[in-house]
Structure formats: structure tokens, C-alpha cells
Amino acid sequence: MERVTRLSAEEAVVIFAASNGCPTNQAVTTLFSSLGVYAAVHELDKDPCGRELEHELACASREPIPVVFIGGKLVGSTNTIMSLHLSGKLVPLLKDAGAM
16 A cells, blocks of 8 residues: 555646546546646556555555545545535535645
């Protein structure tokens, strides 16, 4: 989990995803973009250590990719992010992390 922890702390919002144009990847990145939030995206299938990262993520969470970290903390997958947004809890979380 060492590398995931390091990478997830480099930016306020970090997404670990696949680069295959998956609609869930698109949804979460579009949401952050529409909120004016920069999200660092690590494409696991393009990273030489992608399989290792994917294994670390699987050990840390049962969430499917994309997996989102905010403020260095694991928040969850697209469903979790969308639920937080719809409940009005995402923006305060982003502000607390310094993303907004």
C-alpha cells in the first residue's frame, strides 16, 4: 500500500482508473472537472507498476476502479463519489482537502 499512499497524497484529488474510456471513469472525472477541481488520474493499465497498484487498491478496498482519494484518504468508487455529490457532502470534503 506504500506506493498508493504516496501517490494519493501528491494531489488533493487522486483517481486510480483504467484508460479504456470506461463510462464510470468518464463520469467521475467529468464531475470533478465541472466543479473546477483538478484530479490527478493514474491510469493503471498504462503504468508499468499498474498491476501492483491494482493489487494494493484491492487490499485496501473492495471498491471497483476508478477509486478516488481526497486529501490522501480513500473515499471510494464512482458510486460513492456520486452519492456524496447528490447528498451535498462532496463539496465540503473537497474544500477541506484544499481542492477548491
